Amino acid sequence: MTLTHAENAAQDHSTARNWRRSIERAGPVLLIVLLVVLWQILTRALDVPKFLLPAPTDIAKLMVDEWRLIQMHSFATIGSIVSGYITAVLFALAISALMIRFPLVERLIMPIFVGLQSVPKIAIAPLILVWVGAGIGSKILVVTSIAFFPIVINTMAGFKEVDRGLDDVFRSVDANQRQMFFRLRLPYAMPYIFAGLRIATTLSVLGAIVAEWLAASNGLGYLVLSGSFNFNTARSFAAIIALAVIGTAFFGFMSWVERMISWKREGSDSTTQM
């Protein structure tokens, strides 16, 4: 009897814990739903003009009505983000490999990169437009210039973080530069490289929007501005929502890729630990 009582109490406790966990998990979603409902009620009750703040239902309706338009501009933005990002990644990895292989190159180039890194890229975007013109070329260049630096800086940090003991081991067995790079430095740098790649995902979305704000005929950045200047605030909201989805999906994708191809570097593979 006592045992059953205890079992029941344990079961109750477990049920309560499950409930709490479910509520905690669903909490953010519930809060968002609550805020959206509140937004809907307030905009209708206070009769807020649509050009100031459209109701969520207005935005949803516009997203349905203008789905093809949003889709077209989303593809344009995704195209420039992905192209610029890939260019930045390839360029950054190649330069980093060169710098780690030839220290003289690093001594020559790194101070320039550090200097350029401190320049807000938005400031040079107008110059890129004059040099390359409006269009996909300038968008890729702006995205590349913004996404490049965190990758290069992180990759270099990763390459230099190689455990000294392992480095000595590789040298003691007369490993060549190629083996040193692919078998030691690159695996060691992976977490750093991916950290840079993840930072670059959000920056590349920002870069695409900057380029589309300054001069473009398509893309979600263009659509946000177009909505503002045409007093179609619902359209601006729709474009912002699409941007949020793209940015989050891109970041999530990179995290997934990291989990798939990277491996955790355990503390035990360091030879210099006490």
Added chain:
Amino acid sequence: MRMIKTAVALAALMLAGAAHAQDKVIMRINFTPWAMHAQYYGGVAQGIYKAEGIDLEIRPPSAGQQNEVFIGTGREQFGVANADGFIRARASGVPVVAVMADEPDTPFSVITLKKDKYTSPSQLKGKKISWFQSNVKGLLEPLLIKGGLTRNDIEYVNVARGAEVQMLAAGQVDAVFGYHFGQALTLDMRGFPTDVMPLKDHGVSFYGTVIYTSEQLLKSNPDLVKRFVRATLKSLIWTAGNKEAAVAEVVKVSPDRDLKLETRKLEIIYGLYNTPDYAQRFGLMDDAKWQSSIDILGTESGDLAKKPTAKEMYTNAIIESLDEAKTLADLVKKVTN
């Protein structure tokens, strides 16, 4: 008795204080400061707005929002607008109303480099034209129609204000949609001779720029609107005789502007003020030109949410109540005759 005297003195002091209290007023201009804004900067420097009890702050246009929203919602009080954007704002339900015309006819033109030899609208087919998001595409359509084109025959490249001149010079666009006395003169002076196709020469009857406020302010504080318009007219009168000094005030806030070039532009602007529209009073507007302006934008193209009426666009009540409008009308005839 002494108490009464003290009370009277205090009341007098308070009245004097109230008389000197300045209304804080914000005005949004339609472009980065240049010659066409010289009267506002000159007026502020000369204390003309202050004398009307107005502490005026001039703000350049927003890069990410149509200015009419700031004024229509009462966050700011006055604006200078290109008529096309102004009509679109009104058509979208923004409660703004024009209280005075500035440029009586649209100065917008298609500006190309002379070396390209694009001198007729039909040659624009397949060309890239720089475009400000604040403009309405329908404004260009009468010119395109003259060339047998539609808006789909050209590529609109949206650019930030100020970038268009450099982009044309660098060959990144084929044409600029700008003012014939603005971007065209700047390019000419920088060594890039231009050809200009003004909309006005292609049968377009369209207002140029207007000064506007919100319906709410006009209703709740007509005295402030009147004082603002009077100060603006007085500033225009002062500027007529002091163009270089007025432009110098613009150069102070926009140091990249060239004093001589901007003064030359201002002279052209004053020349354009000498128009039959302003024969009686400077700044007067009429139904016919507003109707023509609205009709050109139309609703078929999707540029306007709905077609506003000419009457709801403007009021002449303020201009008709001010003698300065008459004085300025006479002055601009003398300046250019």
